[in-house]
Amino acid sequence: MGNFSQLVYLVPLFPLVGFLINGLLWNKMPKSLAGIIGSAAILASFCVSLGIFFEVKSASFHEPVIVTLFDFIQSGKLHIPLAFQVDQLSSLFLLIITGVGFLIHVYSASYMSHDEGMVKYFAYLNLFVFSMLLLILGANYLVMFIGWEGVGLCSYLLIGFWFKKREYTNAAKKAFVMNRIGDLGFLVGMLLVLYNFGTLSYKEFFATLGTSGATMPPATITAITICFFIGATGKSAQIPLYTWLPDAMAGPTPVSALIHAATMVTAGIYMIARSHVLYSLAPFTLNIIAIVGLATALLAATIAIFQYDIKKVLAYSTVSQLGFMFLAIGSGAYTIAVFHVMTHAFFKALMFLGSGSVIHAMGGEQDIRKMGGLGKKMKITSVTFLIGCLAISGFPLLSGFFSKDAILTAAYAHNPILYALGVLAAMMTAFYMFRLYVLTFRGTFRGTHEQEHHLHESPAAMTIPLIVLAILSVIGGYVGIPEVFTHKELAFNEYLGPVVKNFGIHEIPENTEIMLMTVSTLASLAMMYFAMMKFRKPAFPESTGIAKVLENKWYVDELYDAIIVRPIEAMSGVLDRFVEKMGIDGIVNGVGKTVKWGGDRLRMLQTGQVGFYIFIMVIGMVALFTLSFFWIR
Amino acid sequence: MDIYSILFWFLSAMAVGSALGVILSRNPVNSVMFLILTFFAISGHYIIMNAQFLAVVNIIVYAGAIMVLFLFVIMLMNLNADVEPQKGMMIQLAGVISGGTLFLVILMGLTTAKSELIDTKSSDIGLISNLGKVLFTKFALPFEISSVLFLSAMIGAVVIGKKEHIPASEKAEIV
Amino acid sequence: MPVSSTHYLFLSLLLFSIGIMGTLMRRNAIIIFMCIELMLNAVNLLLVAFSKMYADADAQIFVFFIMVVAAAEVAVGLAVIVMMYRKVHSVDINILNRLKH
Incomplete structure (x- = not known):
């Protein structure tokens, strides 16, 4: 293979250039050209990322490659270079971000084509991709932190993109402040690392941990891990800092797909997976993460069941899925969490873009009570959305099935109670997803006559990304076929093996594993069927009792x-x-x-x-x- | 008591007495006259210290040129004892006391100063040939610069003293 | 009692102090100006005495320069006083209290 990993600086460079062009010429640039520049920048990054990925995958790649650009901070003994690290983990995230990012850019070029701020939008979007790549590629925590702050900024800018509406800017501010609380945790954790280890570089830090980690006082390790985890709860929308993510749906739908479903919110997962050496030394923190993750998964799922806004349902579903990922991390199965990040990026981006297509067709309407029967008018959107629903619900042989079952199996190995509650959350996932699907695409149309007349399938620039993502949602799981079927080590684990080592996974008997899989799958299928039946003839009575509490999101916002x-x-x-x-x-x-x-x-x-x-x-x-x-x- | 000592005490008494006359006489013209007398006394001191050049210059420049200028100005303004402004007694007393305090303080401070006999025998350092050599070798540059200073002072005096054409309304305002 | 440098020191000090007293006591700007000349001459006298004491001509050159500066100063200063007299018809420094405003 070629020497792509040395060219890694090109990957963030292209979006940066795209941002500069679109950002500086925002009032001169024609809209169509802005979309082309923005998408082309990401496509270029994607091509380089592909090269890097295949180089990393090849047998000749052993050690992580660190590309140092220049010294960022040089002060006394402290030496922090601006360096990029290429290894299995970062190359995988590179592919997810640039790949999904490219599809969403293409989609946006069509979705935003009527918006006056389109050039600005693409500038922000490119800046976001740049920051996210910085976050992923950094060879030390400081570079990660720069990216971490950068994506927070872009998230703020894009949530408040339609800043003329007061509630939207409030949502943006809420996201920013909530993220900031988490960022403080990350920053404190970083300073603790610096204070105790004198370095922020992953390589040196993990090497020190590997040799003397066991002798470090557990309190220090726990403190650092907790601080990092607080950072992760902010960025990845976990209890108690999750409330910003549903409000973040104020932004344009492709933004929700890219930032608030596929990439930025998984930064917390990435950070912990990156620091797995550290977390493996702190079982206490892992337990907390598992509990928080599971609690978030359950809480968000219950809320999602009673939401009527199509994007809110997806947002709570994202929170819930992120909870699953943290459950996996808490069980010590870091690779499984990353696996779920990948499959989730495919199907959740697919569903968000699908919902964008629906909203586009409905002329901005987001209330699913006023939809219904859209499947007849919007065949491609409907079918791809169904694939997304099936994938997230864990329909056998789709991508979500593999990753979710891997998480549940890991949870069972950790503690059967976690498994039971995880299955409950998975059942709710299946239920609310099919409630959403049936209410939107089946039955009869419940909106105004005018809207019905306006209904149409979206243009090709929007449907092609849907189709590509649908294909990925179907086949994306085959890199992680469980061992019980192949009797080999997980292909995905094998790939990530050199950089991410799972912790404390007990082998469980094959029979048990197959049984667990069957139970969870059957439960999900049952819920799908139940939802299909229940909402075939929809009625929307005034909710009472517990349903009212759930519709109001447990009154968490009011509580805060x-x-x-x-x-x-x-x-x-x-x-x-x-x-x-x-x-x-x-x-x-x-x-x-x-x-x-x-x-x-x-x-x-x-x-x-x-x-x-x-x-x-x-x-x-x-x-x-x-x-x-x-x-x- | 040799001749030099006698001359010293005589010239000193004359200098101090006429200096007091400068500050005490009511009529400015008298003040000028007393000041000229002081300068003559000081020139006498220069001569007994064998600084003939400075003695002559002192008389020519100070007594001859500068003091005449003062006299011109005083006469131009027609100042005399009747129009002379007077400060109050208390302020005059305060002036005398603070000046005297300064004198006493410095006097006390300098009582321990090194005291050497002033050599009154002939020595040629104060002679014009010697001073001329020093002036045009070691101090040539300051000498040239001082000529520029003179020129600018002259121009300045002309510019300041020139009659301005001020409109009557403004003139009233200034007064 | 032979004449020593201390005598000249005290003499010039006395003349200098008389100059200061005059500056403080009088209100006539011209008299004050003359007192300043008196103080300059006191200093000149001392410089000559020291020149004699150390048998060095530099101090006498300094006296020469002081005279130069004094002459220039008098030229400008008297011009200012004449100007002032022309404006306010007085040389009383108490009238010149515009600095207060």
Whole structure:
């Protein structure tokens, strides 16, 4: 193979150039050209990524390649270069990001073609891809952090893309603030690493951990892992910082697909998978991660069942799936989590783009109560969306089936209770997905007559990415066919093996494994059937009791408002009234008043009489001479 | 008590007395006259210290040129004792006390200063030939620069002293 | 009592102090100006005495330069006073209190 890994800097360079072109010429650029430039930049990155991937996959690739561009920070013993690391993990993420990213760019070129801010949109999107690639490729935590902040910024910009609506900008701010809480955790973790190990480079850090990790005080390791995990909960929307992700659906739908489903939200998974050496030393943190992940999966799934906004359902589904990934990580199965990241990127991007196609056809309507029967008018969207639903629900032999079962099996190996609850969450997933599908594409149309007349299939630029993603959703799982079928090690594990080592996975008997698989699959299939039946004749009564609580998302936003926002506001009010107004303002104004008063008095000395000035001068001279003759000596 | 000592005490008394006359006389013209007398006394000191060149220059430049200029200006303004502004007694007293304090302070500070006999015998350092050599070798550059200073002072004096054409309204405002 | 450098030191100090007293006591700008000349001459006298004491001609050159500067100063200073007299018809420095405003 060629020497692609040395060219790795090209991968983030192309989107950066695309961003600069579109960003600097935003008022000169024709819309169609902006879409072409934006997509071409990502396509170029994708080509390089493909080359890198095959090079990494080839047998001759052993050690991770580190490409150092320049010294970023050089201060005393601290030496942080801007370096990229090419290995199995990063090359895989490269493919996901540039591949899915390219499809979504193509889709966006059509979806956003009527929007006046299209050039700006593509600039942001390219900047996002650039930041995400920086996050993935960084050879140390600092470069990852730069990318981490960059994607947060782009997420903010793109959620608030239609900034004329106040609620959208509020959603953007919410996402930014929530992310910031997590980022603080990441930053503190990074500083802890720096303080305890003196390096941020993965290679040195993990080498140190490998040799002396066991002798480190467990409290330090746990503290670092918890801090990193807090960072991950912010970026990857886990309890307690998940509430921003559903609100983030305010952004354009392709953005939801790219940032809030396929790539950015998986940054937390990537970070933990990257730091797996560290996490394997902290079983306590892993338990917390498993519990948080599972709780998030269940909570989000329950909320998703009662949502009526097509994108909100998908958003909660994303939160729930991210919970699954964290469950996998908590069970020590890092590769499985990455596997699910990949398959999830395919089918969730597919479904978001499908929903975008639906919204496009419905003229901006997002309420599934007003849809129905769209399948007749939008064949391609309908079929591809169904494939996505089947994949996420774990229909046998589709991609989601393999990754989800791998997670559940790993959870069982860790603790059977986790497995049971995981199956429950998976059943809910199947239920709400088919509720969504049936309400949207089956039955009869429930919207206005005008909307029905307007219904149409989306143009090819939008359907082709759907088809490609649908194909990937079907075949994407075959890199991870379970061992029970092949009697070989997981192909996916084999690929990631050199960089990511799973931790504490017990072998479970084959019979048990097959049984588990059957149970979860049958349960999911049953829920699919149940949902199909239940929503064939849809009715939307006013929800009561627990359903009302779920429709209002467990009142979590209100809860946060009551226990965090209000007290802070009250405290700020007190601080404003007493500390700010009386204390600080008092000091500042007091200084001003004192100076003014003193100046008024001192001003008396300035009589303007030259004679008086000379007099003062002579007295000063006398004083100075007295000092110098009789005191200093 | 040799002749030099007698001359020294005489010239000193004359210098101090006429200096007091400068500050005490009510009429500015008298002040100028006393000042000229002071300069003559100081020139006498220069001569007994064998600095003939400076003695002559002092008389020509100070007594001859500068003081005449003062006299011109005073007469131009027609100043005399009647229009002479006077400060209050207290302020005059304060002036005397602070000046005296300065004198005493420096005096006390300098009591321990090195004291050497002033050689009154003939030595030629103050002679014009010797000073001329030093002036045009070691101090040639400052000498040239001082000529530029003179020129600029002259131009400055002309520019400042020139009559301005001020409109009547503005003139009233300034006064 | 033979004449020593200390005598000249105290003499010039006395003349200098008289100059300062005059500056403080009088209100006439021309008299103040003259007192300044007196102080300059006191310093000149001391410089000559030291020149004699150390048998060095440099101090006398300094006196020469001081005279040059004094002459220039008087030229400009008197021009200023004449100007002032022309404007306010007085040489009383107490009238010049515009610095206050």
